[in-house]
Amino acid sequence: MEVSLLGTQEIPEDVRSFLREEGNVFQSPEYLYLLNKESKYAIFRDEEGNLKATFPLSLSRKARIKGNFIPPYGHLYGPLLKDKNDLEAVISAIPKKWLGALNSIKLVLDDHDLLPLLKSKGIITPTQCHRVESTTSDLLATINSSKKRYLKKLLKLQESGEILLKEGKDCIDDLVHLQQQTAEKNNFNSSIELLERLIRHCPNDMSYSFVLYYKNEPIAGAWCPFDNRYAYHLVNASKDHSDSLINKANILCTYLSIQKALDLNLGFDFEGSNLPGVANFYRQMGGKPVIYYRVDWPQNWMGKMYTLLRIFR
Secondary structure: OOOEEEOOOOOOOHHHHHHHHHHHHHHOOHHHHOOOOOHHHEEEOOOOOOEEEEEOOOOEEEOOOEEEEEOOOOOOEEEEOHHHHHHHHHEEEEEEEEHEEEEEEEOOOOOOEEEEEEOOOOEEEEEEEEEEEOOOOOHHHHHHHHHHHHHHHHHHHHOOOOEEEEHHHHHHHHHHHHHHHHHHHHHOOOOHHHHHHHHHHHOHHHEEEEEEEEEOEEEEEEEEEOOOOOOOEEEEEOOOOOOOOOHHHHHHHHHHHHHHHHHOOEEEEEEEEEHHHHHHHHHOOOOOEEEEEEEEOOOOOOHHHHHHHHHHH
């Protein structure tokens, strides 16, 4: 295979079409550019010039190590192949100077076939997300009774106009602020500047966002990029409220996020959910567990040390 390196603004139409039709939103040049303006694609072709695979390269630094790390808000990140059995050849064909100390991907295997990953000799770490499939006909029926009783009351407040919903550009500032508050409350890094860039500039046909308001106060919000298969729940932000029912507004927010995806004939992916409390909430909201895999290929001793520390910390 022949491999070339192109920026997100340079890829030819056959590659762009392949990414659009077969890839997920995180593999698209529009989204990858927003994650990192310096992102590149390794493009693989056979001797006749036929496209075989693309591989995103979004070099960044973590722990003073430069590598092709999975970026924040990347969720799924990795190659798009015409034939999954080409993975080993694709990995070996990427020049090490393009990768830094570590090359990492994260993907779902719909057929659960680990053989291509094992052959590539990467370090495989399984994890889970939760999904609601697009074939779901009655979302309310899939929701656990412990959440449903709050949801029905919140839906009545929305129907009566006591809870209002704003979508798109009208809610971006409040949504970003809610996510920042949620991050501070739960002690995680929100990468807030990156998130704001994504929400503001991700094309309207690739994402949706909304915020719920009670007495003119933002109480919960969501942002979901999507492709032609799934919407991805990258932001589910809410704030504490003294009213015990309004304090459960994230239940309504999650329900509306899923219903929006179903209305678009899409499935819904809750993104990462390894914490038992978070995973249980997603299951109570109708999500079914799905295994996905992180694969790391250390390129030198620094990459090996980083991978081992990440796995065993």
